[in-house]
Amino acid sequence: MGRGPGVPPRTPSRQTPPTALRQLLAELRGPAAAPRPLDARALAALAANPGCDRRALLDGAGVDKAALASALGSPAPFGQSQFAFMRGHAFEARVKADGGRSLLALLGHESPGDVRVPDLAAAGPEGRAARTALALREATAAGAWALLDHPMLALEVAGSPAYLEPDAVVVAPDGRWTVVEIKSFPMLDGSADAAKVGAAARQSAVYVLALERVAALTEGASVAHTVLLVCPKDFSNLPTAAPVDVRKQLSVTRRQLDRLTRVEDIAARLPEGTRFDVSACSSDELARAVEEVPHAYAPECLAACELAFHCRDRARGAGAVEALGRSVRGELGGLTTVDAVLAAARGEAGDPADPTVEALRRAQVLRTEALACR
Incomplete structure (x- = not known):
């Protein structure tokens, strides 16, 4: 979801003082919400997917992602018995x-x-x-x-x-x-x-x-x-x-x-008033806030992030090839949606000189021949 016309972003701040940063994170989390500690397990998962601004921001702000996922209608079965x-x-x-x-x-x-x-x-x-x-x-x-x-x-x-x-x-x-x-x-x-x-x-x-x-x-x-x-x-x-x-x-x-974008830089791109306060915001408000932050979903997230089921639903709904895995996404180059991949395989779109498009069309021919043999 985009920012929308007339909604100003937050003021960027490359050198946010510690006190101002804590205040910014508290605003995002909700003043009444205690910060969720960022532990080593979360850091290891964050390091495995450094391109996910959504997780970097929510973890940096100490947002309870399990409660947020439940409020969004996509609870994740995390935690120890x-x-x-x-x-x-x-x-x-x-x-x-x-x-x-x-x-x-x-x-x-x-x-x-x-x-x-x-x-x-x-x-x-x-x-x-x-x-x-x-x-x-x-x-x-x-x-x-x-x-x-x-x-x-x-x-x-x-x-x-x-x-x-x-x-x-x-x-x-x-x-x-x-x-x-x-x-x-x-x-x-x-x-x-x-x-x-x-x-x-x-x-x-x-x-x-x-x-x-x-x-x-x-x-x-x-x-x-x-x-x-x-x-x-x-x-x-x-x-x-x-x-x-x-x-x-x-x-x-x-x-x-080291590759992670600074939390304040991600927050600076959000509209004023964006909050992830589970206790004070409706599910629709939370959904809009979450969609303002880009994510980098991959199937591996299902074992490491409480918001993975929500992000998977959105990736599937958009037909994003990321939902099929990072290796598949890497092989498909500039083809970012499943519809674009199928159109290229059928010869309806894509540059024939592109090696990826050529491979897809060859695979489509082989599939057609295999089905005909049955």
Whole structure:
């Protein structure tokens, strides 16, 4: 949906001060709505689809996308069951029950001696992030083993701050910091489900990226690019672990996050008064607001974004080839709709010299011949 005549855009601001940015995001979200925290899972999904302004804006503004999707009539079945949530917390508590010694044993250090477990409590996420950075510097300077339980890390994403909370970070005496990711899915015969391990690796890469920002300001510190994935062993509740190399995921995440358009730049293109306030706006108003922000739907979004079903319906309604997948979209070049693709295949449109059009027409001939043989 376009902006429409006579509706002015917001004033662009490349250098929005932090206070003004927070006010802008609060206006978009709704003054009464608490911001939804941007976690590592959301950042990993955002990095996988950096061309989606819709997700970048809504995540940056802290909009509850699950509530927004429900208000739009396209709820997404996201979230963990209460049983799985409780089981995961119980397993994590067991892993950390002895002050970190079991974790260090899983890292290959059976007798680490005293393990420091600094208190990371502070007021608000900004305070916790500052306290975490201080604890990391102190542990590195002390040259001793330390376990940071649920530290808070800060990372700027598209001009908006994000606060991330890994399960744990281990500091070694040589100043190396290692991210620990604790999951409740089992590791059977030394291996786990590849899709779940891949998702954990992408999530951990975001933590490593945030840790590198702190390590760059800490003398003698370095961040391991191999994270420790801790899971239940076989069908028991005993912890086992495997190192996961996240260098590839880290490189992709860094590049994709750098490509993201700044949140204030996206907001500057919206009409004045655009809001995503689920509690105060009607479903029609919310639908119009959402349509003002361009999206980049792909089938992969169904596993990572609460608005995916809404975006899929719109993509299908417009006949967009993106609904068929990114690989298909890439092969079709300038043909952006299903109708245009079919017209080119039938010889009703398109440049015959275009390799894509030529391939489509050849495929149409082969299909006709195959059907005739039946």
